[in-house]
Amino acid sequence: MYRRRAQPAPTRLLxxxxxxxxxxxxxxxxxxxxxxxxxAMGLMAPIQEGVETVAGQVGRVASVLGDIxxxxxxxxRLQQSNATLRSQLVQLSAxxxxxxxxxQALSFEQSTGHKAVAxxxxxxxxxxxxxxxxxxxxxxxxxxxxxxxxxxxxxxxTIAQAWPHEAIIQTxxxxxxxxxxxxxxxxxEGTLRGGQGGLAVQLTLRAGTDAATGDWALTSGLGGALPxxxxxGQVAAVGVSSPGAATQPATVAWVNDPSQVAFVLVITDFRPx
Amino acid sequence: MIRARAxxxxxxxxxxxxxxxxxxxxxxxxxxxxxxLEVMGVSPNLVLILVMVAAWTQGGASALVFGCVGGALLxxxxxxxxGPRALALLSVAYVGVWASRxxxxxxxxxxxxxxxxxxxxxxxxxxxxxxxLRQPTAGLxxxxxxxxxASLFNAALTLPSAALWGWxxxxxxxxxxxxxxxxxxxxxxxxxxxx
Numbered sequence: 253m254y255r256r257r258a259q260p261a262p263t264r265l266l267x268x269x270x271x272x273x274x275x276x277x278x279x280x281x282x283x284x285x286x287x288x289x290x291x292a293m294g295l296m297a298p299i300q301e302g303v304e305t306v307a308g309q310v311g312r313v314a315s316v317l318g319d320i321x322x323x324x325x326x327x328x329r330l331q332q333s334n335a336t337l338r339s340q341l342v343q344l345s346a347x348x349x350x351x352x353x354x355x356q357a358l359s360f361e362q363s364t365g366h367k368a369v370a371x372x373x374x375x376x377x378x379x380x381x382x383x384x385x386x387x388x389x390x391x392x393x394x395x396x397x398x399x400x401x402x403x404x405x406x407x408x409x410t411i412a413q414a415w416p417h418e419a420i421i422q423t424x425x426x427x428x429x430x431x432x433x434x435x436x437x438x439x440x441e442g443t444l445r446g447g448q449g450g451l452a453v454q455l456t457l458r459a460g461t462d463a464a465t466g467d468w469a470l471t472s473g474l475g476g477a478l479p480x481x482x483x484x485g486q487v488a489a490v491g492v493s494s495p496g497a498a499t500q501p502a503t504v505a506w507v508n509d510p511s512q513v514a515f516v517l518v519i520t521d522f523r524p525x
Numbered sequence: 526m527i528r529a530r531a532x533x534x535x536x537x538x539x540x541x542x543x544x545x546x547x548x549x550x551x552x553x554x555x556x557x558x559x560x561x562l563e564v565m566g567v568s569p570n571l572v573l574i575l576v577m578v579a580a581w582t583q584g585g586a587s588a589l590v591f592g593c594v595g596g597a598l599l600x601x602x603x604x605x606x607x608g609p610r611a612l613a614l615l616s617v618a619y620v621g622v623w624a625s626r627x628x629x630x631x632x633x634x635x636x637x638x639x640x641x642x643x644x645x646x647x648x649x650x651x652x653x654x655x656x657x658l659r660q661p662t663a664g665l666x667x668x669x670x671x672x673x674x675a676s677l678f679n680a681a682l683t684l685p686s687a688a689l690w691g692w693x694x695x696x697x698x699x700x701x702x703x704x705x706x707x708x709x710x711x712x713x714x715x716x717x718x719x720x
Contacts, residue, residue, distance in 0.1 A: 262585035262586055262589060262619075262622065263619075265585065265586055265589050266589055266615060266619050269589055269590070269592075269593040269615055270612065270615060272593070273593060273596075273597070273608050273611045273612050273615065274608070274612075276597065276607050276608060276611075277606055277607065277608035277658075280606045280607050280608065281606075289601065289607070292601055293601060293602075296549075296552075296553070296598070296601060296602070299549060299550075299553045300553050300556060300557050300602075302553075303550075303553040303554055303557045303558065304557045307557060307558050307561065374557070375556040375557055375602050376556055376557070376559060376568075377556075377602070377603055377604075378552075378555055378556055378559075378570075378572075378599035378600075378602050378603050378610065379568075379570055379599070379603075379610075379647075379651070379675070380566060380567050380568065380663075380671040380675060381648065381651055381652060381655070381662065381663050381668065381671065382603040382604065382605070384603055384604045386556070386602060412604035413604050420603075420604040422604055427662070427663050427664055427667065428662075447664075447667065448566055448663075448667060448671075449566075511561075511563050
């Protein structure tokens with residue numbers, strides 16, 4: 253099956269390809285390269301959407317098949333009718349999922365007063381070192397770099413890059429994410445640092461006020477990067493601050509799990525300063 | 526003479542298109558389905574697995590081209606410059622090719638074992654290039670934790686992938702046809718049926 257070869261490794265080809273990659277990296281620093289990248293992303297988007305659709309269908313079919321096998325034990329007639337109903341349910345649940353996302357966008361606009369664009373997640377970061385999400389909306393839909401992205405649960409991240417019909421979200425899983433927050437109730441403020449698992453926050457202490465586990469963390473709007481009042485998470489643990497210290501460490505359990513997100517809302521009427 | 530040359534070019538083109546389609550499909554699967562296969566916060570690096578298997582079964586040029594193009598496509602789907610993952614996968618392909626030519630008995634188990642250090646190499650180069658380009662990167666402790674989990678995950682997935690690919694390459698339909706002998710495949714099948 254495998255045979256040993258005596259030739260040396262193709263060093264010349266490696267050198268040529270490395271040179272090509274370095275040239276592409278240098279070209280990528282130029283402003284015109286964004287257009288080329290946008291075209292490439294546009295070509296990849298239908299393939300990604302196709303794979304996502306196929307995976308969703310396979311998952312639904314697998315779940316339907318599992319249910320059918322459980323019902324087979326009851327009787328053949330019920331099984332047949334159940335299979336028909338299940339297949340209708342699959343179609344309905346797919347429509348319901350989409351409806352829920354659109355309703356979410358509508359209720360979000362009504363409850364917060366912000367205008368939002370609903371978008372489907374069509375790709376995720378290629379490896380754990382790049383916790384990003386790719387969505388099917390871009391500058392043509394009013395999505396711009398820096399805009400806040402939320403789900404029904406709360407803040408998901410911000411737009412890192414945008415092309416006419418796609419955009420990439422930098423989620424709060426990214427260690428370089430920073431969000432100014434305040435705690436509902438105690439009004440303590442702090443800066444939250446992104447990361448995998450719990451989100452670390454340094455709260456600015458005030459005399460007579462303490463943070464407590466279970467307090468809700470919301471965006472404070474300080475710095476002008478994000479609108480005020482978006483839910484980020486709940487305080488999961490409060491650390492002990494050293495005597496005389498001005499800050500207190502705490503951990504916030506994020507309300508979102510990027511691996512489970514299928515639809516998002518991009519807040520389009522708030523321009524980050 | 527001209528007909529033979531045209532046939533050679535035709536076969537090479539067909540295989541290149543097939544390889545590119547396979548690569549694009551793998552990249553799309555990694556960026557779309559990777560999260561569904563997530564274990565301990567880590568999803569498998571399907572392109573790295575493909576490059577490793579290609580290095581051991583397809584030869585140096587194929588593995589290097591797969592690494593370069595696959596890495597560039599992965600960079601496209603990440604927020605950041607194009608290059609870090611392409612360079613990382615090029616290095617992985619080169620090391621894979623070198624190892625396949627210098628180890629005494631290469632086989633699926635060794636390919637899987639090599640996938641673990643290849644993942645570490647991929648992580649080191651990706652993070653180093655990102656840091657050099659002043660891109661946001663994971664902290665050292667978090668990156669080390671993710672890399673260890675990713676190495677084990679990729680190695681575990683490489684074993685069945687390499688075994689499956691090896692089986693496919695040994696199958697008459699999985700062999701690249703020799704342009705000089707267009708009836709070779711049919712001949713092989715006929716011989717098998719006769720046997």
